[in-house]
């Protein structure tokens with residue numbers, strides 16, 4: 001489905017001449033980089049798990065090595081992934097709009113890789129691991145090559161790699177369901193949402209909180225909303241412009257029309 005040029009022009013019209021743009025992105029923007037969204041059925045050995053059951057502190061407590069392996073698998077997929085035209089289009093917007101802040105739910109680091117200079121990672125970053133016990137402060141980041149090896153390697157109760165300082169398990173530096181968002185990230189994302197003249201929402205189902213409330217905070221403070229998604233999502237109905245299409249096809253056209 002190709003979005004009518006009139007709608008592209010309408011979105012570009014809302015963006016032209018503004019000073020402050022907030023962008024909220026979700027897993028959908030990375031789909032064209034080959035990274036499955038949370039809604040996609042998980043492939044292969046992970047097909048029988050629901051991400052929301054694996055991305056929790058309880059899952060890690062019950063099966064630390066399984067959860068560790070799931071994130072190791074995702075890190076391997078990420079190693080093959082590159083930013084797609086939608087990531088580059090957002091980076092290019094910085095040439096047209098003085099302040100562009102990308103607030104992302106994604107943990108893949110692709111916005112910075114594409115050149116966006118102001119990115120708030122609400123849910124952490126898959127490429128970083130940290131000590132489960134925050135033994136040198138929260139977070140205590142550990143380079144994987146410095147980790148102590150798993151205990152009981154090859155056994156049923158094999159552990160994840162461990163912290164070289166205290167021996168606790170390592171865990172991915174991401175925000176699990178039921179965990180607080182990084183304090184600085186949430187506060188700044190709320191402030192940026194409320195100060196924005198336009199919020200551009202890309203590739204999110206608008207389900208996961210508190211990220212999903214940010215377009216509401218922006219609109220209540222007077223921002224116009226543009227939503228980009230091939231499917232209607234929880235935000236489409238309240239958007240000033242809903243561009244129903246793939247971000248990698250739509251966003252470059254919006255930038256070209258600026």
Ligand code: BV8
Nearest residue numbers: 026027028037038039105177178179203204205208209247
């Ligand atoms: C918290 C890191 C305080 C891990 C993730 C109300 C208030 C506060 C909390 C809650 C609340 N209600 C419920 C909660 C609890 C929970 C929550 O939101 N649950 C949901 C399921 C209802 N929230 C939390 O726990 C948060 N913590 O609030 O702390 C607290 C603490 C305790 C108790 C209460 C409150 C923490 C949430 C963070 C979870 N971690 N990621 C990891 O990645 O492993 S979230 C995870 O889900 C990813 O970040 C991912 O981004 C997100 C899924 O959402 P989307 O990004 O939207 O992706 P999704 O797959 O859903 O949709 C993709 C969209 O893309 C689709 O619409 C599709 O159509 C579209 N698309 C597809 N292709 C394209 C496309 N779009 C554009 N172009 C394309 N080509």
